[in-house]
Amino acid sequence: MTTRRMPMWGKAWVLDSSALINLKLIIKIEHQWQFFECLKEMVAQGELFICRAVVKEVKQPHPDAPGAWAFGVRDLVTEAYDPGETFVAEVMAKAGDVIDDDDEESDADPHVVAQALELRQRGFDVCVVTTDAKAHRDRIAMTAACARLELASCSDRDFIADIECEAGELKEHR
Numbered sequence: 001m002t003t004r005r006m007p008m009w010g011k012a013w014v015l016d017s018s019a020l021i022n023l024k025l026i027i028k029i030e031h032q033w034q035f036f037e038c039l040k041e042m043v044a045q046g047e048l049f050i051c052r053a054v055v056k057e058v059k060q061p062h063p064d065a066p067g068a069w070a071f072g073v074r075d076l077v078t079e080a081y082d083p084g085e086t087f088v089a090e091v092m093a094k095a096g097d098v099i100d101d102d103d104e105e106s107d108a109d110p111h112v113v114a115q116a117l118e119l120r121q122r123g124f125d126v127c128v129v130t131t132d133a134k135a136h137r138d139r140i141a142m143t144a145a146c147a148r149l150e151l152a153s154c155s156d157r158d159f160i161a162d163i164e165c166e167a168g169e170l171k172e173h174r
Contacts, residue, residue, distance in 0.1 A: 011152075014049045014122035014165070016112040016142055017057045017129040019156040020050070026099035026156065031168035036069045038165035039079045046078040051115040053108035057136060090117060095145035100138065109142055116151050128153040 027035050042048035052056065055074050059067040089100070091110045098109045110133070116126045130153055132142035146153040160167050 002149050011127045011162070012046070012119050013042070013159060014112060014116045014119065014128045015048065015050050016128060016130040016132065017054050017108050018142070019129040019159070020054065020058055020070060021068045022131045022156050023160075024173075026170045027160075027167050028169070028171055030114035031035060031166060032065055035165050035167050036065060038064060038075070038163075038169075039069070040073050042163065042165075043073045043076045043078075049077055049080065049115060049119060050074070051077075051080065051108065051111045052082050053111035069155040070172065079124075080115045080118040082103070083111055083118045087121075090114070090151065095137075095140065096146045097140050098142060098145040100136070109145065112142070113149060113151065116146070117149060120151065126151060129159040130154075131156055154156045 023035070024032065039075045040047055043050070050070055050073070052074070055070045059071050088110055091113045095113065096110070098113065099107045112128060112130075116128050128142065128151055129144050130142040130146075133155070135141050135144065143153045154162070157170065160170070
């Protein structure tokens with residue numbers, strides 16, 4: 001049984017692919033099962049959200065903890081699993097340069113931001129969890145895309161601290 005307290009801020013957390021993958025890298029192996037079970041509970045309770053595009057993006061190259069977990073909880077996502085096209089269009093109009101021109105087919109980023117927009121419209125206090133905080137050659141960072149759409153974002157480490165799922169001492173990574 002997983003024991004955890006409710007998030008201090010009562011946020012709806014939206015995970016992007018980079019954060020989900022990085023969780024496996026910063027949480028020591030002996031704490032991963034319990035931590036991902038806690039996240040599963042958060043998904044079931046409507047506190048943590050992932051979208052279909054993230055599941056697709058992490059499932060193939062990461063058939064272990066990140067991909068298997070995301071695939072396993074997809075049916076528990078309570079809202080906006082497939083963000084509406086109007087939300088995706090808004091992201092593309094205001095922050096379309098969040099897409100990597102070299103990898104448009106597998107880029108989940110606009111869908112993550114669209115999911116956050118849709119959840120915000122439904123009354124949630126949303127925070128996008130991402131490790132993508134630096135602009136790249138042909139694209140802006142996820143944090144910049146969130147800022148353009150007036151969405152809160154945070155790092156994976158801040159997310160871990162706020163949700164208070166047992167993660168143990170985090171590994172240094174980056």
